[in-house]
Amino acid sequence: MSTGHVLLGLLSRGQRHGYDLKRDHDERFPQAKPLAFGVVYSTLERLHRRGLIAPLAVQRVDGPDRTAYGITDAGRAELAQWLATTDEPSEHVTNPFAVKVTLALLLGDEAGAEAFLRAQRAAHLVRMRAFTTAKTAPGASVHEVLAADYALAHLDADLTWMDAALRRVTTLREELGA
Amino acid sequence: MSTGHVLLGLLSRGQRHGYDLKRDHDERFPQAKPLAFGVVYSTLERLHRRGLIAPLAVQRVDGPDRTAYGITDAGRAELAQWLATTDEPSEHVTNPFAVKVTLALLLGDEAGAEAFLRAQRAAHLVRMRAFTTAKTAPGASVHEVLAADYALAHLDADLTWMDAALRRVTTLREELGA
DNA sequence: CCCTCTCTATTCATCTGGTGAATAGTCCAC
DNA sequence: GTGGACTATTCACCAGATGAATAGAGAGGG
Numbered sequence: 001m002s003t004g005h006v007l008l009g010l011l012s013r014g015q016r017h018g019y020d021l022k023r024d025h026d027e028r029f030p031q032a033k034p035l036a037f038g039v040v041y042s043t044l045e046r047l048h049r050r051g052l053i054a055p056l057a058v059q060r061v062d063g064p065d066r067t068a069y070g071i072t073d074a075g076r077a078e079l080a081q082w083l084a085t086t087d088e089p090s091e092h093v094t095n096p097f098a099v100k101v102t103l104a105l106l107l108g109d110e111a112g113a114e115a116f117l118r119a120q121r122a123a124h125l126v127r128m129r130a131f132t133t134a135k136t137a138p139g140a141s142v143h144e145v146l147a148a149d150y151a152l153a154h155l156d157a158d159l160t161w162m163d164a165a166l167r168r169v170t171t172l173r174e175e176l177g178a
Numbered sequence: 179m180s181t182g183h184v185l186l187g188l189l190s191r192g193q194r195h196g197y198d199l200k201r202d203h204d205e206r207f208p209q210a211k212p213l214a215f216g217v218v219y220s221t222l223e224r225l226h227r228r229g230l231i232a233p234l235a236v237q238r239v240d241g242p243d244r245t246a247y248g249i250t251d252a253g254r255a256e257l258a259q260w261l262a263t264t265d266e267p268s269e270h271v272t273n274p275f276a277v278k279v280t281l282a283l284l285l286g287d288e289a290g291a292e293a294f295l296r297a298q299r300a301a302h303l304v305r306m307r308a309f310t311t312a313k314t315a316p317g318a319s320v321h322e323v324l325a326a327d328y329a330l331a332h333l334d335a336d337l338t339w340m341d342a343a344l345r346r347v348t349t350l351r352e353e354l355g356a
Numbered sequence: 357c358c359c360t361c362t363c364t365a366t367t368c369a370t371c372t373g374g375t376g377a378a379t380a381g382t383c384c385a386c
Numbered sequence: 387g388t389g390g391a392c393t394a395t396t397c398a399c400c401a402g403a404t405g406a407a408t409a410g411a412g413a414g415g416g
Contacts, residue, residue, distance in 0.1 A: 002274065003373075009281035019394050028280070031271040039374060041395065046372080066394060083282050083290060086298040087274065089305040089336075093209040095328045096180065096265065102206070102321075103187035104261050112261060120264040127267040142349050143280075150273045150339045157331035158267075164327060171320050181402075197365050217403060219366065224401080244365060 003035070003043050008052060008071060008079045015056050015070040018044055031147040044069060052078050097158065101165060105173045113173075117166050121159060128155050181213070181221050186230060186249060186257045193234050193248040196222055209325040222247060230256050275336065279343060283351045291351075295344050299337060306333050 010016065010024050018040045026034045047053045052075035056068045071079070097120060104113035134140065135148035165172070188194065188202050196218045204212045225231045230253035234246045249257070275298060282291035312318070313326035343350070 002277070006277060006281065009284065012285060017394075028284075029277070032277075033268075033270040033272070036374065036376090037395075038376085038397085042373075079281075083278055083285075083287070084294065086294065086301045089302055089333060090211075091305070091308070092211040093325045093329045094211070095325065098324065098328065099180070099184060099207070099210075100261055103184065106187065106206075107190060107261075109261070116262065116264065123264045124267055127269070130269070142346055142353050146276065146339070146343060146346070146350075147271045147273065149342060150276065150335075151271045153335035153338050154332060155267060157328075157335045160331050161324070161328045165324060168320055168324070172324075175320050195365075214403065214405090215366075216368085216405085220402075 003039060004047055004052075005079065005082045007040070007043055008047065008075055008082075011053055011069060011071045012076060012079055015068045017066040017068045019066070031144070031151075047075070051075075095161070097162060097165070101169070101172070102176065105169070105176050110169060110173050114166065114169055117162050117169075121162050121166075124155050124159050124162075128152055128159075131155070181217060182225055182230075183257065183260045185218070185221055186225065186253055186260075189231055189247060189249045190254060190257055193246045195244040195246045197244070209322070209329075225253070229253075273339070275340060275343070279347070279350070280354065283347070283354050286351075288347060288351050292344065292347055295340050295347075299340050299344075302333050302337050302340075306330055306337075309333070 006025060007021055010021055010028070016024065018037070021044075022035050022037060022040045025032075044053065048055065048069070052072060053069045054072050056070045097117070100116055101113045104110075104116065131148045131151050135145050135152070140148075184203060185199055188199055188206070194202065196215070199222075200213050200215060200218050203210075222231065226233065226247070230250060231247045232250050234248045275295070278294055279291045282288075282294065309326045309329050313323050313330070318326075
C-alpha cells in the first residue's frame, strides 16, 4: 500500500484532511501523477480501519465539513518500518515491449514487430528530449533534476533493449518456431 | 487491459480454455510472473462481455467441464490495433526510492535516507548478479538473454540514480527545508 | 478395494486501487 | 442575484490480484 504509506508520511507531520493531503502530495511530488480524490479518501478509510490513523475532528470552516486525520502510534511504527525496508527487486521481468513483439512474431508478423519497435523507439526519443529540456532548464531544483535523471535512465534502458531486439527479430522469430 | 490482450493473442492461434491459456502463457513467458487462475477467468469473462471472444463449447473430457473460447472478428481487430499501437511514455515519474528518501528527509532523518539507499543498492546488486548468471548460462535462448538484458538495464538505471541521490542527500534535505 | 495424492478445471469472496460523476457549501465578480 | 471557482467529500463502477473452495478423474500403495 504505497499510496497509504505516502499519506502516512504526510500525516506524520501533523493532522490534515483529505483535500489538504491531495494538495500536499501534488505539490511535494510535482513529477508524480496527481492523486485522485477517490484514491485519497478510500486510502484514508483503509488506514483508519487498520488503526494507523484516527479521525480527530469534523469541523466546518468556511465551507463544507472536513474530517481531519492524525497518525497513531501504530501508524508511526508502520511508517518507520516501511521507510527502513528495502524492496527486493523482483525475479520476474515485466517487459511490455517484449510481450508485443513476441505475440506479433507468434502471429508471423515480423514486419509488424519491427515497425512497432521503430515507432516505440521514436516515441521514447521524443519523451527523452522533453525530460532533458526540463532538467537543463535554468532554476531546476535538485529534486527536479533527480526526477528527470530517473526517467531518462529508464527510457534509455528501454531504448537499449529495443535496439538489441531490433537486431535479433529474425532470430527470435525462428526461435519461437513461427 | 494488457493481460486481456495477451490472452487475445494466445487465443488468436486457436481455441483454448482457461487452464490451457494459463499454461500457454507461463511457458511462453517463463520470466514473467505466472498468471493466477482468478486473473485468467475474470479476464476471459471481461473479454467475452466486450464481444472480443466467444465460448465455443463446454466439453467434458477426462475430467471436469471445460469451456473453450475462440477469438471473434472484433477480437482480431482489437488485437491488431493493440499490436500496432505504441505506448506513449508517461510524462509522470514514478520513483519509489525517491518517495521514501523524500519522506525520510521530510521527517529529518538524513541518516535513515542514506542507510536505505545503501541497503537498496546492495539488494539491487544481488539481483543483478542473479540475472547475469541466468543470461550467461550455457544454452540460454535469445528470448532469455533479452529478458535478462531488459531487467539488468533497468536495475542499472536504478543503481545509477541511487548513486546520484546518495551524493546529493544533504543538498536535497536542505532544499526540502527539513 | 479403498484411500490418498496429484492433475485438471473452474468459481468465489475479498481486497487494493483507479476513474468519473455527483453533491454540496461558500465566496467573489459582474 | 446568478454564474463560476474553490473547498470537501461521496458514490458507483471497473480492473486486477490473492487465496481458498469445489469437484471430477486417474494413479499408486497398502
